[in-house]
Amino acid sequence: MTGWDRTWPPGWHVEHVAVTTSTNAVLLADADRRPDRSVLAAGHQTQGRGRLGRSWTAPPGTAILGSVLLRPPAERVVSEISLVAGTAVAEAIEGAVALAVQVKWPNDVMLNRRKVAGILAEASDGAVVVGIGLNVNQERDQLPENTKVPVGSLFTIDGIKRERAPLLVSILERLERNYDAWIERGLNGVYDSLGSRDFLRGRRIELDGESGVGVKIDRDGRFLVDVGGEQRAVESGEILYER
Numbered sequence: 001m002t003g004w005d006r007t008w009p010p011g012w013h014v015e016h017v018a019v020t021t022s023t024n025a026v027l028l029a030d031a032d033r034r035p036d037r038s039v040l041a042a043g044h045q046t047q048g049r050g051r052l053g054r055s056w057t058a059p060p061g062t063a064i065l066g067s068v069l070l071r072p073p074a075e076r077v078v079s080e081i082s083l084v085a086g087t088a089v090a091e092a093i094e095g096a097v098a099l100a101v102q103v104k105w106p107n108d109v110m111l112n113r114r115k116v117a118g119i120l121a122e123a124s125d126g127a128v129v130v131g132i133g134l135n136v137n138q139e140r141d142q143l144p145e146n147t148k149v150p151v152g153s154l155f156t157i158d159g160i161k162r163e164r165a166p167l168l169v170s171i172l173e174r175l176e177r178n179y180d181a182w183i184e185r186g187l188n189g190v191y192d193s194l195g196s197r198d199f200l201r202g203r204r205i206e207l208d209g210e211s212g213v214g215v216k217i218d219r220d221g222r223f224l225v226d227v228g229g230e231q232r233a234v235e236s237g238e239i240l241y242e243r
Contacts, residue, residue: 003165004041009172014039019060021047023067024122024131031127034069037176041066041168048133056118056133059142062153064134064164068175071127073183078128079236080221082107082119084182085130087194088174089117093134095170097158102199104149105223105239109134110199114152132171137161148240187219204242207234214241 004016013035020026023040025047044060058065068085072078083106090101090109093116102110109117120131135143135153143151155161181189200214200223207225215224215231222233 003163006165009169009176011176012037012039012172016041019044023065024120024129027067027069027129028122028124031069031124036071038069039066058135058138062137062142064132064136064168066168067129067131069127069129076183076186077221078123080187081128081130082121083194083221084178084190085119085132085175087190088178089132089134089171090197091174091193092167092170096167097154102197103194104199105217108149111152112157115149116152116154136164136167187221191219200239200241206240
């Protein structure tokens with residue numbers, strides 16, 4: 001665990017393990033016994049999960065693979081947490097690479113038009129477990145091919161190998177700020193950063209077999225699409241875009 005024995009941001013309860021099945025699955029199973037803002041990070045996952053039932057894989061020691069346990073107030077819309085966390089991850093990456101980083105609704109983080117991170121939020125009995133997968137040091141042949149969204153890592157973008165623990169510290173610091181702002185003001189609390197990073201805004205997209213143009217992520221966490229001059233609000237699902 002060299003490199004992971006460090007001082008973490010105050011208020012976070014961080015545990016690092018060499019290998020586990022799925023950090024999301026472990027935190028969900030242990031939610032009743034863990035405090036708010038618990039973090040489980042792993043060097044490797046054998047059953048990593050992505051959105052829509054997909055898997056999330058990475059060679060051991062190359063990515064940030066972790067989950068955060070949160071207990072948001074009942075009045076907040078839990079589905080918005082993916083955007084809150086995605087914005088925090090985008091801000092942390094931007095601080096590391098000094099390049100513009102975007103958020104692709106509802107849960108992807110994009111750098112140079114490639115997906116470098118994904119968010120998976122799962123709710124259970126008043127708790128939400130937010131999984132974060134960030135491709136850090138994978139080389140090109142270690143990344144999946146033939147994906148709907150092109151995949152990259154920080155290394156394939158700028159050729160720099162990075163320690164992962166400092167990146168996780170940066171993510172947690174930004175997540176704390178964004179999450180607290182969201183608790184106080186809803187998505188308005190992070191909208192300046194989120195809205196300016198909207199990857200699908202203005203792009204040609206496909207929605208339920210129809211072509212349209214992305215308008216924006218709105219302040220209720222939906223994505224607005226213009227289809228033939230009619231604006232539609234998408235609350236969930238998958239939007240494909242023209243590369």
